[in-house]
Amino acid sequence: MLVLAPGGRDAAVATAILREAGFAARACPDLTALRQELDRADVAVVTEEALSRADLGDLAAWVRAQPAWSDFPFLLLAHRGGPDRNPEATRLVGLLGNIAVLERPFHPTTLVSAARSALAARRRQLQARDALVAEAKAADRLRFALRAGRLGSWEFDGDTGELRASDACKAVFGRKPDEPFSYAELLAAIHPDDLGRMQEAVAAALAGSGDYDIEYRTVWPDGSIHWAEVRGRAVWDSDGRPIMAGVSLDTTARQAAAEELRQHRERLEDLVAERTRALEAANQQLRAAAEERDHAEAALLQAQKMEAVGQLTGGLAHDFNNLLQAVLASLDLIRRRSGDPAQVERLAAAGADAARRGARLTAQLLAFSREQKLDLAAVAVIELAEGMRDLLARALGPEIQLHYAMDEAVGMALADATQLELALLNLAINARDAMREGGRLTVAVRMAEFGVNADLPAGRYVAVSVSDTGEGMSPEVAARAFDPFFTTKGVGKGTGLGLSQVYGIARQSGGMARIESVLGRGTTVTILLPAAESEAAARTLGRQPTGIPKEDLSKLGAGSLVLVVDDDPDVRRAMVAWLDALGYRVAEAADGRAGLAALKHLTPDAMLVDYAMPGLTGTEVAAAARRLRPGLPIVLATGYAAAAEFDPGVLAGLTVLRKPFRVEELAKALRDARSAERRCHPHASAG
Known part of the structure; x- marks a missing residue:
């Protein structure tokens, strides 16, 4: 608000009143200053004497030049009231238009009220201006949009x-x-x-x-x-x-484009239909060819696998015959020298050792002939490798030197001992084939430690390496060496499964297999196995005593009744004799049906069942026996596969005993089975 009151303290008083009421008020020293500020003001408060003798031509011209929406408000402070009593006020209204006259003296609230009314009217004018501007802009935009x-x-x-x-x-x-x-x-x-x-x-x-x-x-x-x-x-x-x-x-152009597109679509649909028919015919030919190829590959794979099995088992059969010879010789000598206890014990120990070696060879054959889950445990790798020295030497032949490089500080590794032996044998055979003119094969065991690595978790590992001085591989061949069925050997000379099996064993053990090769200089394959150096891991080896003193074996049975179910009469007689020596009473059955029939009138304290029998398998007999005798401790004896391969629902509560086993292992299995059933069925009767 502008205030023009040149007489006395009128300007200061009016400005103070307006400011106290919340208005932004400013006093102008003269009419020229007022005129210059009008374009930025909303209301002007002027006294009658400030305008009566002044030249108002410039001010009147400004009022006439206002746009249509504008009618600037003036508050005139007069001594003689409004136009009806004041001719000067009448003249000013004619010149300035929108004038409200306040007769002096007046109360401050009168001025404030008049100022508010004038300001409200001015704001409505400004709103009308903004609406007109917005409407004009909208019209411009509409015209532009229509043209665009x-x-x-x-x-x-x-x-x-x-x-x-x-x-x-x-x-x-x-x-x-x-x-x-x-x-x-x-x-x-x-x-x-x-x-x-x-x-x-x-x-x-x-x-x-x-x-x-x-x-x-x-x-x-x-x-x-x-x-x-x-x-x-x-x-x-x-x-x-x-x-x-x-x-x-x-929309003529759009319709023409749509018509052209429709015609293109029709032509395209015709082409797609024609191409689809051609592709379907080609696919049928490809499917027929693929089926024929699959049949051929399956036949070739089976032939190659059988050949590989024959190559592997040729050497193992020789060793197995030697082991059987040792067993037969020991048994014959025991029969001939039964009166010499010391000699009998020595011969029995030699025969048992040969039998265990035969069991290891059988496990290797089982592992090669079928896919098994690994039985991971802490393995003394150096002892395992040393135990294979003779086998590897025979597999390599006389033209290849076998060398061992062992770091005696190496501890145990987490692995499946049987599968690790198979991996070493596979690597040795591959190395032999790569050294056609003879050479040197080195088996090395050392410790390795890795930090963060893309394909191997950080930690300590046991590195088992097999190195040869053979023909080596190119980088392209080495990159694919672990791929299943990839082989550089001629048709019928190999299955391409050896290195992929080694890689799978290492990965399933939590480690890695790596290959380094230089064409013409040889190859090194390294199996990295997680280190397992704790006492708990060592106890899983199964090489320590069973915890049953030999002199106490005869007291274990304490007259308890064990039902033996086995279709092999020789094995059944041996089991009966062992159980009798352990102090058990024994009942026997020749197959599963006979064993279940015996349960109807017997109340055994435990049951020993063979897995592979005609008619009913051991697991089927065990399931039926539990229905007849809930809580009956059952030991399942098998020479075929690891317990992990059976249905977990059938195995729940069973104790699995791997053939061949010793009398101490049989005694421990029966004890464990009876303890487990007592924990699961504390109130169940054995009968």
């Missing part, structure tokens, strides 16, 4: 039938800007086949049934056919007259 979108605007009076169309709208129908274009001329420009549809749409829109949205063909004055898309909406004015307004667009 090549849209024509139109308006149709539903009562009078008057049509008003823009130049762009006329162009959609082939008319020039200066040509008249009435509603009748519009109807004449529409294709006859589309006219009825257009008139129905107009009638529906005027009846309030929805927007007007249609696309139809038009006929231009030159006879050419075009397309127009027209959209609009009906509104009703204050007199209730229906007015439709909207836009129109020439």
